[in-house]
Amino acid sequence: MSAVVDVPLLRNGAFVRLWAGTAASGLATWAMPFLLGLAVLDHALTAAQLGLLLAVRIVGFVAAVPVGGVLADRYSRRRVVLWSGLMAAGAAPVAALGLRHSLVVAAVAVAVTGVGQGACRPAFQALAAEVVAGPRRQQANAAITLAVRVTTLLAPGLTALLAVVVSIPWLLLGTGGLWLVAALAPKGGAGVRVGAGGRPAVLSEFVDGVREARRHPWFLAGLGALTAVIATGYSATGVALPLISRDRYHSEAVLAAALTAYTLGALGGALLIGRWRPRMQGWSALAGLSLYGLVPLGLLLPVHPAFIVVTYVVAGFGIELFNVPWFTATQREVDPDRLARVSSLDFLLSYGLAPAGLALIAPAINTFGMSTVLAVCAVVCFAAPAAAALVPSSRGFTTSVQTP
Structure with missing residues (x-):
């Protein structure tokens, strides 16, 4: 693999194009469920139909993430981004048409969009390592x-x-334009090694990526902690916050303020970690992840709504203190030929399977009560990162010996 030249980010044209493509894909990914929700308010969909469309999107995403990781390691990461983005872009007008005329057509198109979203995620992650030199990746x-x-x-x-x-269909069509930007903007990087001879099956190559992940105990520990926090704390608060906002505080303002506060906190965390290099990076990141435990703890207690908002600010701040070093360490430590597959394992477990946690939280609340579920989730959010920190290589998110 050819070396990546270390230049400032704003002078790195390949990164600027990658940044634009990633931003466009993120906006398009966010927009679809939001627009489908607006379609319910517009009486173009029922709540049950909305649930079906969101479900098939998630299924497409989860199915495509591991395959996308294999393809991004097997072929050019740039090519995988291109075809994934074009797939999602082509599905957008079909989804818009189906929204007006056929739920089945809309469901198929939304599922295809989910496939494009899932396939491009590990490719984008690996492409960043190709176009940005190590010192500037964080x-x-x-x-x-x-x-x-x-x-x-x-x-x-x-x-x-x-x-x-x-109209909503025209806005959905607009997401296709965003996916075109995501597909066409990024530039190819240094490339990956392509072995001679035939390639093994997709499943075998994905298993090879799992073996690579197992070589890094810090990665398995951190991924376990992240998955636990998302499956419990993130899912529980996603269900509990609207209920508590309505029933305890009798206002939707708490819900809106808390979600806005989380994003503002994340912005602050990203700004800080872009320049801060803590000496014990792994432990600092895991400590940031554990801050999400303050959210279910705050929702559990009969506190002033301002306290709820503050906990969301702190949680958002902490999640980026984890995310950015986590992605950077993965790009640094993992074999470049297997980076996309390892990244796909990350997305598959931590974010792709998050709906499973959401599906279980509501029955758990009905069975054990809101307070019990929130208390358990708070304990998990604090305990899982602490347990991950006990793995020796988690201190610096590295399997190699680091000099001070």
Whole structure:
């Protein structure tokens, strides 16, 4: 693999194009469920139909992530981004048409969009390592997450305003334009080694990626902690916050303020970690991840709503103190030929399977009560990162010996 030249990010044209493509894909990924939710308010969909469309999107995403990781290691990462983005872009007008005329057509198109979303994620992650030199990767990952967070902060209001004058199908069509940017903007990087002879089956290659992940105990420990936090704390608060906002505080303002506060906290965390290099990077990252435990703890206690908002700010801040070093360490430590497959394992377990946690939380609340579920989730959010920190290589997110 050819060396990557270390130049400032703003002078690295390949990174700027990658940043634009990643930002466009993030906006398009966020927009679809939001627009489908607006379609319910517009009486174009029922709540049950919305649930079906969101479910098939998740199924497409989860199915495509491991395959996308294998393909991104087998072929050019740039090519995988291109075809994944084109697939999602082509599905957008079909989804818009189906929304007006056929739920089946809409479901197929949304599923295809989920496939495009899932396939491009590990390719984008590996491509970042190809176009940005090691010393600047943490700053690059922070810049990418800043774009995602700003989108999350501003897009709901802008989309709602657009929905006043533009119909939902046309807005869905607009997401196709975003996917075209995601597909066409990034530039190829240094490339990966292509072995001679035939290639093994996709499953065998994915298993090879799992073996690579097992060579890094810090990665398995951190992934276990992240998955536990998302499956319990993130899922529980996603269900509990709207209920508590309505029943305890009798206002939707707490819900809106808390979600906005989380994004603002994440922006602050990304800005800090883009320049801060803690000496014990892994432990600092895991400590940031554990801060999410304050959210279910705050929801459990009869506190002033301002306290709830503060816990979300701190949780958002902490999650980026984890995310950016985590992505950077994965890009640094993992064999470049297997990076996309290891990244796909990360996305598959931590984010792709998050709906399983959401599906179990509501029955658990009905069975054991809100307080019990929130208390258990708070304990898990604190305990899982602490347990991960006990793995020796977790201190610096590295399997090699580091000099001070």
